[in-house]
Amino acid sequence: AQSVTQLDSHVSVSEGTPVLLRCNYSSSYSPSLFWYVQHPNKGLQLLLKYTSAATLVKGINGFEAEFKKSETSFHLTKPSAHMSDAAEYFCVVSDLSRAGGTSYGKLTFGQGTILTVHP
């Protein structure tokens, strides 16, 4: 069974300082990993994804994440926080499954990390 642990429920940074959101995962197979962002009262938007290509993944809005198999981690970083980055972030692990001849992804979500950015 796969699982995801986001190590911080809340992270607070000042505008212009680096952001680090930590995520550890557990999966029986070679997983796909994602980070989604959810702004208040909005749906989920994909930030970036790892699918066994380059271990350093670049996403939208200056975010990136590094897949470290030896540490089973997929931490999200950004060099300089912006006020608009304030949101909740979800680390997600996915294993491909098949049903009725169709491939689909079963996602397991972490509990979420709320990022607050101070002026």
Added chain:
Amino acid sequence: NAGVTQTPKFQVLKTGQSMTLQCAQDMNHNSMYWYRQDPGMGLRLIYYSASEGTTDKGEVPNGYNVSRLNKREFSLRLESAAPSQTSVYFCASSGPGLAYNEQFFGPGTRLTVL
């Protein structure tokens, strides 16, 4: 393309009432999903439909039923709503092609059961 759309956006029910949440996608995706989001718990899978004509239970299916009406539409029904079903409900879809496991989410339905 509208992507994934959900109706309604907000709903208030009384305990015991029934309702259906509607979801549609225009991306020709095979697979569709219903999740609920509760504070501090991330998103949990209620039901999914890997392809048209099939549906399966997810992590928290009790109290819900689903219908995959056609390739585009996947509805979630609460037969007798309970306060424990107060939540935000998200529909998602995925595939076909290289990104089988990348899911695209709708804007959500905020449901309150009194």
